[in-house]
Amino acid sequence: MPPRLFVDGPLPSAGASFALPPTAARHVQVLRLQPGDALVLFDGSGPEWSATVTAMGRQSVEVEMGLPSPAQRELTQTVRLAVVMPANDRMDGVIEKATELGAVAIQPLMSERSVLRLSGERADKKRQHWRGVAIAAAEQCGRSRVPEIAPVLSLAQWLGALPPLAAGEARAVLSPTATPGLAALARAELVTTLSGPEGGLSDAEIAQACAAGFAPLQLGPRILRADTAPLAVLGWLALQGLHG
Template sequence: MSAADWYAQHGKMPRFYVPASLAAGSDVVLPEGPARHITRVLRMGEGTPLVLFDGQGIEAGVRLVEVGRKQTVAHVESIWTGSGESPLAVHLGQAISKGDRMDYAIQKAVELGVAAITPLYTERGDVRLKGDREDKKLAHWQAVAASACEQSGRAVVPPVHSPITLQAWLEERHEPLRLMLHLATGNAFNRQDRPASVALLIGPEGGLSETDIAAAQTADFTPLTLGPRVLRTETAPVVALSLLQHHFGDL
């Protein structure tokens, strides 16, 4: 059964990320998070259909066969390949921001089809994470990305890499198109070819420093302006990714 057939037969239903092997005819014990949401929030009972995805591109139409305090089990009735991925692979280098601004940037970037995200330490950035605090933040950000996939229909959960310095991230870049948000003239979309991958650099509140800009230019990054108004650090990736998907992706 295809995804269209499953939804046509059962209607709209919740989707849950379950990092497990999904095979037709098998049973899957749901992790604590999805199981708790199903039983305590949605109050679903045995026989209820829903959709699972493994984060690697596979989706499954399943039916609950056991709903209990100790465990919740779903039986896989059908599997298919997810179709929510963009043909444009964008690696977002996002300067770390305070509070829920970073969560917002990650959530919206995932909804807009980003392929990977790396939180960055920049010269003007005032967030520095170490040890357990960094590990907890990274796990939280990856959970934000997975939740955004559940909501947006994506079956591939893009990785949120461990935070690194801007210089280290720049040294890893090999994308044919590399852009940095900067209040300078330039139209990166006025080109004949359609790049398969893009590196997108977003600076912190206050923007990239002159040192950061020089380092990015040395790494073949082109300045990209989004108009005369200054955008917040969590708004900039939404606008830039929307434009990239429009010109080179699937928007």
């Protein structure tokens, strides 16, 4: 299978000669591709394009664009994850696996019991890093859309800015003291899940989420880690779409 590379910007039409941007060109150099070798390029707009390497320089790579083709690898539902960031770089794993499983957007949050707290330049750098993680995961798994990584917000800020619950939308806040109810999520067109940090969301935060249209949801008798719980829901939804 030809290597898949993300290009940040609109790709030209079939037959055009195109100089790959620096990041994609470095990947081609690392892979030791040669003129005549095939690539697959995508820019996040939906399709993917075949391409052929035509020239290699020390730091530049020229390709000839082929025809675009639809990439039917997205979930049948639109699923967004709002995740109170786990500590110790575990958010990297959440971003990577959520991309593989089909999330369209990931909202990093801070709550009362957050261990990881980010603001200012540090938050901006982390967001750019997570976007890179998402791009790499999309290249690997075959997706032609890269999930949106939203700016870091406090839970209160995010909840306060949410619009009213829309028709066909389901919102769930994960709580070990709630009752199971995954089946209701499978019937929604748009699903937004909210999951807490290592110490969980406080009762007051769960109440705030419920006031914003979230229904408490339990995932079973075991307590899942902060980086496992949102992925468990997403994986279940992905499988329901595959078999439903």
